[in-house]
Amino acid sequence: MRILLTNDDGIYAPGLRALRRELRKLGEVTVVAPAAEQSAAGHSVTLTTPLVVQEIFDEDQQFLGWAVEGRPADCVKLALRELLPEPPDVIVSGLNAGSNAGINVLYSGTVAAAIEGAFFRCTSIACSQEYTKLKPLDFARGADLARRVIEQILAHQPQTGSLFNINVPSPERGPLRGIRAVPQNVAPYVEAYDRRTDPRGRVYFWSKPELVCPEPHPDTDVTALAEGWITVTPLQFDLTQAVLLEQMSRWQWRL
Secondary structure, three states: OEEEEEOOOOOOOHHHHHHHHHHOOOOEEEEEEEOOOOOOOOOOOOOOOOOOEEEEEOOOOOEEEEEEOOOHHHHHHHHHHHHOOOOOOEEEEEEEEOOOOHHHHHOOHHHHHHHHHHHOOOOEEEEEEOOOOOOOOOHHHHHHHHHHHHHHHHHOOOOOOOEEEEEEOOHHHOOOOEEEEOOOOOOOOEOOEEEEEOOOOOEEEEEOOOOEOOOOOOOOHHHHHHOOEEEEEEEOOOOOOHHHHHHHOOOOOOO
16 A cells, blocks of 8 residues: 655654554555644645755655655645655545644644645545643554554545544543544634733734633534544535525526
8 A cells, every 4th residue: 555644743743753653554655744844834835935845764764755845735736746656545644743623624734735635536634643731742652543543444445535534632631432433523712822022022922822612512523532532533625505505596696
């Protein structure tokens, strides 16, 4: 099996290296990932500057893949259009440092890379590891669990172009309760900013890392993750509001 691995934390991120080690148990892994961190880049792409690409080798001096001076979506585009000799059987994005659940899916560069793969009709899977405390993450544990879930997804032979989002709960949640397929939570998060003043008296704001979902919908990725479940959510990129579209088709339009 040919696997394309990417992320938004950058090609040197420990989460990507840990997931690569696990995915090599499933097949041939080629990495095409950003040269630097691109967290929360969403689905942005590079248009007005060149995408510089550099070959990268692992700690054993074996070819690992390419570092791209661009966004996660750029990496997938270049991989499929220019860098890979053959299309991959599956595209995996991660392992992200921090969960990508609920509304955060829309901001996530990790998920955006997987969506880009689905654009190209490749089965694509985003993988993230939650943390609840700012301390070194056990990426080996998270990558092992993510790989186990990926294996089970692929065993069901999903339709070409299928898109999945996996979140592994923090060990601080206690013993794992299992795996649940759940919908994306759509309740908004409450964000906070630290107000500061620079030496020249100018006010600036710094986004705080804590996000609170005050009214999470039950039985969704946010709530199940908080309860200690590994969550798997099938996603789609068709944003059409089908019910409203059907109503609008009966409107009397005039010029």
